Amino acid sequence: MKIFTVQQLAEADKVTIEKQGITSEELMERAAGLVFKEIHARLNNESVPIKIICGIGNNGGDGLVVGRLLIEHGYYVSIYVVNFTKERSRDFLSNYNKIKEIGAPWPTLLKGAEDFPELHPKDFVIDAIFGIGLNRPPEGWVADLIHYINASGAFILSIDMPSGLFSTKTPEPGDAVIKANYTLTFQAPKLVYYLPKTAEFVGNYQVLNIGLDYEYLAAAPAEAQLIDKEEAKNLYIPRKNFSHKGDYGHSMIIGGSYGKIGSISLSAKAALRTGAGLVTIYSPECGYEILQSILPEAMVIIDEGEKELKNIQFEPEPDVICFGMGAGISAATVKTFESLLKKTKSPMVIDADGLNMLSNNKGFLKLIPKNSVLTPHPKELERLLGEWKDDFDKLAKAKEFTNKYEVILVIKDAHSITVSGDNLYINNTGNPGMATAGAGDVLAGVITSLISQKYEPLIAAVFATYLHGKAGDIAASKLSYQGMIAGDIVDNIGAAFLDLFKNDDRGME
Ligand SMILES: NC(=O)C1=CN([C@@H]2O[C@H](COP(=O)(O)OP(=O)(O)OC[C@H]3O[C@@H](n4cnc5c(N)ncnc54)[C@H](O)[C@@H]3O)[C@@H](O)[C@H]2O)[C@@H](O)CC1
Numbered sequence: 001m002k003i004f005t006v007q008q009l010a011e012a013d014k015v016t017i018e019k020q021g022i023t024s025e026e027l028m029e030r031a032a033g034l035v036f037k038e039i040h041a042r043l044n045n046e047s048v049p050i051k052i053i054c055g056i057g058n059n060g061g062d063g064l065v066v067g068r069l070l071i072e073h074g075y076y077v078s079i080y081v082v083n084f085t086k087e088r089s090r091d092f093l094s095n096y097n098k099i100k101e102i103g104a105p106w107p108t109l110l111k112g113a114e115d116f117p118e119l120h121p122k123d124f125v126i127d128a129i130f131g132i133g134l135n136r137p138p139e140g141w142v143a144d145l146i147h148y149i150n151a152s153g154a155f156i157l158s159i160d161m162p163s164g165l166f167s168t169k170t171p172e173p174g175d176a177v178i179k180a181n182y183t184l185t186f187q188a189p190k191l192v193y194y195l196p197k198t199a200e201f202v203g204n205y206q207v208l209n210i211g212l213d214y215e216y217l218a219a220a221p222a223e224a225q226l227i228d229k230e231e232a233k234n235l236y237i238p239r240k241n242f243s244h245k246g247d248y249g250h251s252m253i254i255g256g257s258y259g260k261i262g263s264i265s266l267s268a269k270a271a272l273r274t275g276a277g278l279v280t281i282y283s284p285e286c287g288y289e290i291l292q293s294i295l296p297e298a299m300v301i302i303d304e305g306e307k308e309l310k311n312i313q314f315e316p317e318p319d320v321i322c323f324g325m326g327a328g329i330s331a332a333t334v335k336t337f338e339s340l341l342k343k344t345k346s347p348m349v350i351d352a353d354g355l356n357m358l359s360n361n362k363g364f365l366k367l368i369p370k371n372s373v374l375t376p377h378p379k380e381l382e383r384l385l386g387e388w389k390d391d392f393d394k395l396a397k398a399k400e401f402t403n404k405y406e407v408i409l410v411i412k413d414a415h416s417i418t419v420s421g422d423n424l425y426i427n428n429t430g431n432p433g434m435a436t437a438g439a440g441d442v443l444a445g446v447i448t449s450l451i452s453q454k455y456e457p458l459i460a461a462v463f464a465t466y467l468h469g470k471a472g473d474i475a476a477s478k479l480s481y482q483g484m485i486a487g488d489i490v491d492n493i494g495a496a497f498l499d500l501f502k503n504d505d506r507g508m509e
């Protein structure tokens with residue numbers, strides 16, 4: 001699903017009104033009507049007190065429409081207008097008058113802290129103060145009102161955006177931003193729904209398709225792509241009946257050190273479970289017996305170093321090399337990594353200590369084969385890019401980095417983001433159970449395996465991140481967030497593939 005900028009959405013709004021021959025008021029009625037429908041379906045005529053807090057722009061207009069429809073359906077509704085200025089939007093005003101027309105009590109005007117409504121934990125608050133038109137941080141008593149609503153303990157449903165949340169900026173601590181339990185948003189999710197410092201304000205969310213002009217949206221370049229099952233399914237390459245292991249490539253997993261051999265076994269097992277034809281693990285000598293015993297499907301080559309990698313040498317050349325898990329950063333390992341970078345021509349996957357070595361030796365960056373995939377978690381990313389001001393600055397720096405070194409970055413997080421040049425792919429699978437040792441090693445193995453099966457490195461990164469998260473979701477559904485470990489993610493990669501085609505006649509062929 002495409003994620004658009006606020007400017008693009010405003011433009012889509014205009015185009016829609018023109019092409020569909022409707023008024024902006026009719027579009028508001030359509031959009032807010034869908035919000036009403038969702039609320040009505042959930043509340044099912046329950047007699048919960050509903051308090052709608054409206055601003056004076058179109059977000060407030062949406063709040064008024066929802067209020068009118070709820071009143072008409074017999075709900076117990078109080079409407080408040082945050083009356084911080086006289087400059088009300090046209091569609092706000094016409095819907096303000098319509099409240100009078102249905103004979104409902106006139107909305108209460110709030111002019112300062114003394115007017116704040118009583119709010120109780122059992123109330124259902126609809127936040128329609130600011131939407132995507134926010135142009136400065138809320139101040140004074142309006143900011144106080146937002147803090148007051150947050151502190152009430154009421155269930156908060158935000159329309160379009162939690163009020164006070166910008167679409168291109170992360171809030172500073174203490175800023176006035178509604179902390180929604182649920183957000184109903186129009187047409188497309190916003191980038192801030194997926195970033196670590198902003199997602200917490202959004203709560204759970206749902207996208208309502210308000211029928212904005214399809215042609216405009218299809219042609220508009222996306223700010224980012226959200227990767228869900230539909231998108232992931234399109235990336236899948238079917239396996240041919242008359243194929244053999246040679247068709248699915250040879251993955252080589254290089255890493256490990258004394259006490260950290262488990263990491264490479266996880267990556268290798270993940271590569272096998274993702275369908276690589278052949279997997280070789282290249283390990284320090286101390287890993288030999290362990291690896292041969294726990295993973296009979298993999299071949300093992302040992303380094304001359306007993307406890308760490310010292311002189312990486314192998315034959316024949318694999319299709320793709322994954323480097324770094326558990327490797328440590330001793331001087332000898334750094335040196336042999338440098339020679340590996342110099343002699344490798346095809347795209348690599350670089351994770352964990354491989355990334356730390358790149359950060360400690362910035363001169364190595366230009367040696368990375370083009371189109372390689374780097375998979376940092378937030379700390380590794382910071383070592384690689386330097387500090388960032390906020391999530392937006394982080395993404396800007398990541399884009400610059402991938403442009404400069406012609407590589408692909410997978411920024412691992414709750415919603416991992418694959419960055420390639422100016423393109424962002426936001427993953428929508430995964431869960432907090434994956435915050436467990438070795439989960440990242442598994443991802444590195446899945447990406448490597450897909451590259452060995454001739455997926456383009458960018459596609460491999462995006463698809464692997466989806467499958468990895470989905471495998472984690474399936475594992476969590478059986479074992480709980482707490483009970484799952486990285487090996488369970490590996491064990492459910494197959495189920496993640498099968499899930500792609502559930503409820504779909506096409507099947508895996
Ligand atoms: N774009 C779309 O697809 C649609 C948008 N609609 C609604 O329209 C909203 C956007 O409406 P608007 O552009 O009128 O903007 P909002 O209603 O989000 O805007 C805020 C209004 O308050 C002012 N303002 C902004 N920040 C302020 C601050 N910190 N303190 C005081 N005043 C501030 C602005 O000048 C503007 O007048 C959307 O979020 C959505 O709810 C829907 O009605 C219909 C479809």
Ligand SMILES: Nc1ncnc2c1ncn2[C@@H]1O[C@H](COP(=O)(O)OP(=O)(O)O)[C@@H](O)[C@H]1O
Binds near residue numbers: 438439
């Ligand atoms: N809260 C979460 N929600 C979704 N995915 C998560 C969450 N926490 C971690 N993950 C995923 O788990 C993996 C953890 O990787 P990493 O931190 O490198 O672990 P390790 O170094 O132990 O292997 C990443 O792919 C990350 O996206």
Ligand SMILES: [K+]
Binds near residue numbers: 059127159161162
């Ligand atoms: K809002």
